[in-house]
Amino acid sequence: MFEFLMPFSSYLIFIFGAMLGSFSNVVIFRWPRKESIVFPGSRCPNCQHPIRFYDNIPLLSWFILRGKCRDCGHKFSSRYAMVELLMAVLFVLVWNTHGVSWTTLEYLILVFGLVTASFIDIDHFLLPDVLTFPGTLIGLVGAYFNPERSFLDSLMGFLFGFGFLWVIAYFYQVWRKQEGMGGGDIKLLGWIGAVLGWKVIPFVIVVASIFGSVLGLALAKKSERGLKTVIPFGPYLALGSLIFVCGGENLAFQYLRWFIPEL
Numbered sequence: 001m002f003e004f005l006m007p008f009s010s011y012l013i014f015i016f017g018a019m020l021g022s023f024s025n026v027v028i029f030r031w032p033r034k035e036s037i038v039f040p041g042s043r044c045p046n047c048q049h050p051i052r053f054y055d056n057i058p059l060l061s062w063f064i065l066r067g068k069c070r071d072c073g074h075k076f077s078s079r080y081a082m083v084e085l086l087m088a089v090l091f092v093l094v095w096n097t098h099g100v101s102w103t104t105l106e107y108l109i110l111v112f113g114l115v116t117a118s119f120i121d122i123d124h125f126l127l128p129d130v131l132t133f134p135g136t137l138i139g140l141v142g143a144y145f146n147p148e149r150s151f152l153d154s155l156m157g158f159l160f161g162f163g164f165l166w167v168i169a170y171f172y173q174v175w176r177k178q179e180g181m182g183g184g185d186i187k188l189l190g191w192i193g194a195v196l197g198w199k200v201i202p203f204v205i206v207v208a209s210i211f212g213s214v215l216g217l218a219l220a221k222k223s224e225r226g227l228k229t230v231i232p233f234g235p236y237l238a239l240g241s242l243i244f245v246c247g248g249e250n251l252a253f254q255y256l257r258w259f260i261p262e263l
């Protein structure tokens with residue numbers, strides 16, 4: 001019935017992704033401040049003028065107004081547009097990889113959750129339970145109903161992801177007598193495992209470790225606090241998962257087959 005839309009599907013998904021990116025910006029900014037996600041509408045942080053509905057079009061408004069408030073000329077952070085663009089591009093990649101399927105729907109929910117959680121983690125060193133708990137639940141319940149996924153795989157993914165980081169955190173604490181891995185990271189990897197299955201966990205950990213150490217060292221070099229700079233690990237775990245759902249599936253399993261050829 002909607003076949004006539006298929007040639008435009010990537011564009012429609014792009015627009016849908018940009019809109020959810022815009023919503024994600026609201027959650028990233030307001031949720032940690034315990035403000036309502038719905039009311040009031042967006043305002044300029046400088047002059048407090050409500051942002052007009054026609055100035056609130058994802059991506060487009062940012063380019064038309066060159067990232068400035070129409071009333072006072074206050075410059076908005078370019079990150080708002082970046083998050084919208086990122087979400088839109090990720091949505092298109094998931095769509096082009098997995099097409100019309102329940103898996104696509106579940107992966108889009110995961111993408112929205114991971115991007116939102118990552119930026120909250122970057123800003124506040126915090127991975128909200130309000131994202132990780134429902135995300136994990138959707139991962140497990142979705143696997144039960146979705147014929148393309150297996151519930152056992154999802155449950156093992158949750159246990160493997162959660163358990164792996166829990167064990168690392170436990171031994172780190174015993175060894176160094178201080179907390180190294182946040183509880184949020186543990187729950188995040190449990191969530192990722194519940195949606196993507198246990199086989200994805202090693203890939204996600206390797207990607208996160210590589211990017212985490214390279215970027216972590218670069219950031220530490222720039223900062224005066226040196227290696228003591230605290231870096232949130234959540235965004236790197238999210239990055240590994242996003243590479244997987246956006247077409248990196250073969251890469252991930254190829255890598256795993258080096259270690260376990262029977263898979």
Ligand SMILES: [Zn+2]
Pocket residue numbers: 044045046047048049069070071072073074
């Ligand atoms: Zn203003």
